[in-house]
Amino acid sequence: MEITSPTQTGTAARATSATPPSGGSVLSSDFETFLKMLTTQMQNQDPLNPVDSADFAVQLATFSTVEQQVGTNDLLTSLGDRMGALSVGQLSGWVGMDARAKMPVQFDGNPVSMSAHIDDIATAAQLVVTNAQGIVVQRQDLALGSTDIQWVGEDVAGIPLPDGIYKIAVESFSGDNLIASHQVEIHSRIIEARSENGAPVLYMENGQQVPASLVLGLRQPDT
Incomplete structure (x- = not known):
């Protein structure tokens, strides 16, 4: 033993x-x-x-x-x-309202209203449109001081762009130098609010998902 x-x-x-x-x-x-x-x-x-x-x-x-x-x-x-x-x-009270935020544009052939920010010291500005593949499909000169833009969705040749998601930014220039680039702000209807990874996320009518912290404004839907 x-x-x-x-x-x-x-x-x-x-x-x-x-x-x-x-x-x-x-x-x-x-x-x-x-x-x-x-x-x-x-x-x-x-x-x-x-x-x-x-x-x-x-x-x-x-x-x-x-x-x-x-x-x-x-x-x-x-x-x-x-x-x-x-x-x-x-955020449940936000559902059904139009939210203003910086987000890509869901283009369906209809004109899109957006707000642009041009740098105060800029001497020229352009609207730059990029498709989902990261290719610039349009550059459009903007008048200084422009804030509200109606984008019709056309390429550099004036041909209507195909339906899809586009990222749109406003580039500000001083002479030939790029001094600022700001994504445009658009309005879209909120259809749902969710909690994802502990943070509230808004689902928009245009198919975009936007963190609630990035919403810049709310308004009643247009009648």
Whole structure:
């Protein structure tokens, strides 16, 4: 029969207790198991080389600290989920309204109304239209001071562009130097508000998805 010495038993017990639990759920729910392991370690320690009582205190304090951190993380996650749900609830009143934001244009052959920002010190400005493949399909000179634009959707040859999504920006120039580029702002109807990754996102009638934080204005739908 194999005999295990007290030293071997104590060493094995210490090695077992030093193995960290896997996962936050184990840490938060297995405190009783940890105490049983600690008791077993005390019962099987080498009488000639007992574990210092301070070591036990450190183990208890360490486990307690980690358990509190796990609880805090769970609480913060819960609060984040509640805040996200609260934000979506507050945005429910936005559904059905026209939101103003910087977003790509969903072109369906009809003219699109948009707002442009031209730099104050610009001596010239252009409207630059880029398709979904990143190709510039139109450049149009703009009069300085222009803010409201009616874009009809034509290429450089005046041929109507195919239906699709286009990114439209206004480039401001000082002489031949480009000094600023701003995406145009358009209005689109809000059809749904969702919470995605803890942040409220608006789904627009034109098919775009816009974070609620990027909305610059709201208005009643045109009748």
